[in-house]
């Protein structure tokens with residue numbers, strides 16, 4: 001199974017900056033060892049340009065968000081067809097910033113997963129507990145609830161292209177990475193849930209870790225058997241640090 005290294009650029013990069021970053025990543029990614037898949041999630045405005053730069057390379061692109069309706073009166077929203085049209089093959093669903101800052105509920109995220117799969121986009125489904133939940137010993141309960149809420153209505157055949165990303169909220173953008181042991185424990189729990197729900201498909205589903213991943217901790221995280229890749233925010237905004245992280249995935 002390839003190691004997936006994904007860069008979430010969030011609300012960063014103008015068109016010119018995005019093109020230049022994508023060009024550097026594409027050029028340098030050619031030297032990465034086989035078995036590393038690189039994904040970029042640029043802002044919408046740069047998606048078509050970045051997808052164009054990535055064409056015929058080992059780098060794929062995705063949208064950071066979309067609306068599950070096919071089309072219609074949804075001012076400010078982007079559909080799955082629009083993402084595909086811009087060259088994306090992936091889409092983030094359930095990122096904690098969408099859950100907490102934009103009020104996306106488990107039920108809405110489930111709708112998005114279904115719409116993404118139907119449209120032919122691969123969902124990168126994010127979930128994770130916040131600090132209060134962890135400190136109250138509720139991590140597994142929260143992960144199980146997010147899993148059931150977002151993915152519970154799907155059968156294995158619908159989720160063959162789905163990738164999960166465990167992102168503890170307290171580790172996102174804080175510089176406070178989960179220790180490899182903490183990450184592994186949650187990954188192990190998520191794996192059990194996936195296998196219980198979807199059998200062989202669940203056993204094969206890549207589970208990425210995200211939250212303050214840096215070149216200095218990527219190798220150790222990736223050395224754990226259940227960590228199938230990394231979702232990188234801040235450190236994906238420069239080609240050097242992102243490629244160093246991707247290089248640790250070999």
Ligand code: PGA
Nearest residue numbers: 172173211212232233234
């Ligand atoms: P971070 O973000 O690497 O800046 O912590 C990760 C994410 O939000 O996906």
